[in-house]
Amino acid sequence: MEEKKRLCGYYNYTVVLTYLGMLVGFTGILLAVEGAYGQAVICLMTAGVCDMFDGAVAATRQRDDREKRFGMQIDSLSDLICFGVFPAVFVYRISGQTYLSFLAGSLYVLCALIRLAYFNVLEEERQREEGGRMQWYLGLPVTSAALAVPALYVAVDGWGGEMFFSALLILLAFLFLLPVKIRKPYLVGKIGIVFTGVVEFVILFIGLAMEV
Secondary structure, X not given: OOOOOOOOOOOOHHHHHHHHHHHHHHHHHHXXXXXXXXXXXXXXXXXXXXXXXXXXXXXXXXXXXXXXXXXXXXXXXXXXXXXHHHHHHHHHHHOOOOHHHHHHHHHHHHHHHHHXXXXXXXXXXXXXXXXXXXXXXXXXXXXXXXXXXXXXXXXXXXXXXXXXXXXXXXXXXXXHHOOOEEEOOOXXXXXXXXXXXXXXXXXXXXXXXXXX
């Protein structure tokens, strides 16, 4: 007999980083709407860090099938907010709310939604047939926005180039749906990603400090 739950969902430590990442992403959306772009980019990067390690944290606990399925669904829903809606809103605002940025953002969110839903379908099938940890991504993960958008912001900050943001979203949207196998990064790959993120963060922090 199923144990009666006081609240719907799960609240153990395996999902804390996912919940935290979503809240940081939502905060970043509000900052982007208010025009605090530097702070918003830092929120995007922070959400990316939470997503990078939430799987490792979840793997430290023995979970039943329902907990695993919930973790996969909640992770994708969080990703849609943090790396789908958030970058689209950011680009729309920083580009001056142009028609191009609206169209690019709309396409980007749609492709991110499709990619995440398709990923869940494939992952459920893979776990039933193979089990174990996933080794490959099919298509570019939506979390790549946590590095790509900050990198472009650092590159063009101070001299314009707003159209580049719309072009970046269109490119990422295409890569999300391109059926190319990409190996999932492990220790060395994650170190490289973290190092890149630290460099971007330092540049952003210096820029924000100079504005004060």
